[in-house]
Amino acid sequence: MKEWIVGRNPVYEVLRARRRNFFRLQVASGVEERGRLGEILKMAAAGKVPVSRVSRQQMDSLGEGNQGVALEVSAYPYVALADILQCAEERQQPPFVLALDLLQNPQNLGTLFRTAEAVGVHGVL
Structure with a gap:
């Protein structure tokens, strides 16, 4: 099962934790790639996560408060x-x-x- 994590801080923390599989990172076209987003892009490159640029409309379809970035990931690995x-x-x-x-x-x-x-x-x- 896959899900989308949206927003700069949530995406950053999920990438940093490395508890899930990463399938793709989507970034809204025209978003400045500095600060936290710059760090996210570096982490994605280091982890060989495919990055695609999408329109703001496509990004907004993934969820409110996305801040121009979304990461498709595997389900959280819960334990018994x-x-x-x-x-x-x-x-x-x-x-x-x-x-x-x-x-x-x-x-x-x-x-x-x-x-x-x-x-x-x-x-x-």
Whole structure:
């Protein structure tokens, strides 16, 4: 399954994380290729990701807030709870899992993930 990631920061972070397969990068014609977009294009070239220039209309059909860039990627590689527990066992540590339920403010999700990474959580449910 494939999906589109749109926007300069989301595309940059997905390329940086390298957890997915990259199929193609689309850039709106006439967009300035400096700053974050310049970094995205360098990363795409280094990863041999095909880049195509498309009209603003084509780009807008992929989603709002695209900022002139979109990356077609594979689905996110989720893991099963058994894999999380196996990770803890391999590290000879007690399982440390962050379980999220009824999250009130989804904007806090990034903060929760960063904190989980910083304190050594084996997985997030």
